[in-house]
Amino acid sequence: MRKLFKYICFLFFMILACNNKKESINTSQVYDKVFKLLEMSNSDTVVENKRAEYIDKALLIIESIDKNRNSNKYLFEAALGYYKLKEDAKFNKAIVSLLNKAKNENDSVYVAKAYNLLGNQHINLANNDSAYYYILKSEKMFYRLRDSLSLGKNYIDKAFVQLYENDFSGCELSSIQALNYLKKYNEVQKEYDAYNLIGICSNESKNYENALIYHNKALSLVYKYPSIKKSKAHYESSSLNNIGYVYQNMNRYEDAINNYRKALFDRDLLKESPYIYSTVIDNLAYSKFKLNQNSELPGLFFEALNIRIKNQMYSGTILSKIHLSEFFSKINDTINAKKYAVEALSDSKKTKVSGDFLLSLKQLSSIDHQNSSKYSKEYIRISDSLQIEERKAKDKFARIAFETDEIIQEKDKLAEQNRSLLYFFVGTLFVGLLLFVIRTQRAKNRELLLKQQQQKANEEIYNLMISQQATIEENRVREKKRIAQELHDGVLGRLFGARLNLDSLNRSSDEESINSRFNYLNELKNIEQDIREISHDLNREKHALINNFVAIVHNLLDEQSNSFEPVLTFSIDEKIKWESIGNNTKINLYRILQESLQNINKYAQAKHIHVEFKTDGNLLTLKVTDDGVGFEVDTKKRGIGLQNMLSRTSESEGSFEVQSKKGKGTTITVSVPLIKNEIEA
Secondary structure, three states, X not given: OHHHHHXXXXXXXXXXXXHHHXXXXXXXXXXXXXXXXXHHHOOOOOOHHHHHHHHHHHHHHHHHOOOOOOHHHHHHHXXXXXXXXXXXXXXXXXHHHHHHHHXXXXXXXXXXXXXXXXXXXXXXXXXXXXXXXXXXXXXXXXXXXXXXXXXXXXXXXXXXXXXXXOOHHHHHHHHXXXXXXXXXXOXXXXXXXXXXXXXXXXXXXXXXXXXXXXXXXXXXXXXHOHHHHOOOOOHHHHHHHHHHHHHHHOXXXXXXXXXXXXXXXXXXXXXXXHXXXXXXXXXXXHHHHHXXXXXXXXXXXXXXXXXXXXXXXXXXXXXXXXXXXXXXXXXXXXXXXXXXXXXXXXXHHHHXXXXXXXXXXXXXXXXXXXXXXXXXXXXXXXXXXXXXXXXXXXXXXXHHHHHHHHHHHHHHHHHHHHHXXXXXXXXXXXXXXXXXXXXXXXXXXXXXXXXXXXXXXXXXXXXXXXXXXXXXXXXXXXXXXXXXXXXXXXXXXXXXXXHHHHHHHOOOOOHHHHHXXXXXXXXHXXXXXXXXXXXXXXXXHHHHHHHHHHHHHHHHHHHHHHHOOOEEEEEEOOOOOHHHOOHHHXXXXXXXXXXXXXXXXXXXXXXXXXXXXXXEOXXXXXXXXXXXXXXXXXXXXXXXXXXXXXXXXXXXXXXXXXXXXXXXXXXEEEEEEOOOOOOOO
């Protein structure tokens, strides 16, 4: 029955393992398909609407299978794909799904990545408050995860938000922190962004020398790494423009123009990055304007303006119109100067960008003398309010950081409480288990102690029996001596006398001699009867001695049957000449039998035991067999019990053998030579 149960369990686990393997293979194939779809959605050679379709298909496949932790990676890649394609509605759905799933699974890595991606989405939507909130949350999580690379990139994103809010000191600090984390990674683009941001912030803070240092560091990265130089982001032209702009603010217009012209060496700049191209052209035109180099003006201004209008660069369009207003004002074309200044102000009201609005007001106040006072007052009012807003923005960021820390601390507190509860329950369970184990162990120790005491009592009884046997043996020797004396002094004397008398009577043949001979013959019969009785007495004594050891063995076997569950059978060969076995050998055989039964009771879990004493020629064999759990003889380390058995067998000059296999039971065989006892009957 037990074998059948094991076989059924084995089949069940084999089927379960096969199903798991098959499920694993199927899941792997599905995710391979998802990976290929997402890979195609990220290819620049595929049109945008087709790329979105590939992401849709990938998400449908992910949702159709059992979701596991591995799917978070693909959910994130899908959300990132929608982000790049500016599919806001689909992005929001995918990112919410990822956040919910990752939070439920305590997958901190993808929770942090999701927050970072959400923050970048809000940057694109100009929701700087929300962007800062999510990027700050991802910063805290990346810090806990000790993910230096992701933390460095996250600081770059944070710096951009701070730059857009005119928090230049905060932006510079975040950029420096990013560099500290990114320095051991080959993240050239992010390192470039950090240098560039520090340069921009330094320029805005009028720290022009520092701005030049960091813009040149950014440019040196471009020259050092060809991959970034060939990028469609046109980092070289962007850095040259930034350096030129710093020189322009320093009134070093010739140096500015040289950098602008270098930036325009890039042939694909207009095609691939009209924003940078138009910025370079406008800045070049402005520096030439400041140097009164008007040969290419206002053509360059109009070229930049047209590109910006075409590509809906609203702030750039306003700046171009302000520059045109300045140019026409300088050449005394008041009509055009006022026209472009008014258009710039009108456009800035639509965009609601305070910086553009201030520039427009400033320009109008300088050319419209009739309304100069009105524009100046408005400029001052907005400038003051803008400064207040900037301070509020900084305070707001500090508040967001504080509130985020508070939320994280609350989460940490709850997590700590949960851990404490878990430790309490685990500790209570452990103490309970420990008490149970101690109690069980004590019960086992008591049981073992009782068995040891019982064994000791059995040994004492056996020793008493052996002592009794020695006393009997001593009495037997004494009795033999007495009988020998009786035979010598009594029977032999009588035989000698009868023999002499018969010799003398053999010479006579009278009736009296015949009667005398008859009497002497009767005397010989009596002597014969005496000798026969002495012989019978000696035989009875020998059987008593022999049966004494057999009785001890019977007592041990009866005790085993009465005290333990296994069914015990035994057989003792009647042909065994126990008188041919010395006392030491008998003691050793008894102890080996006793140790074998104890081992069976402790470890074998047997149902049947068979004990056999048999003789084969000049050997006496003791065999103890059980149907218990068995063990591997070759690998099993011999305990003290087996070593004692082997030692006792060697002491009796015999052989010892153990046959056992797991699940097949155990047989112990001891064979000792039949050594004739030194005191014979």
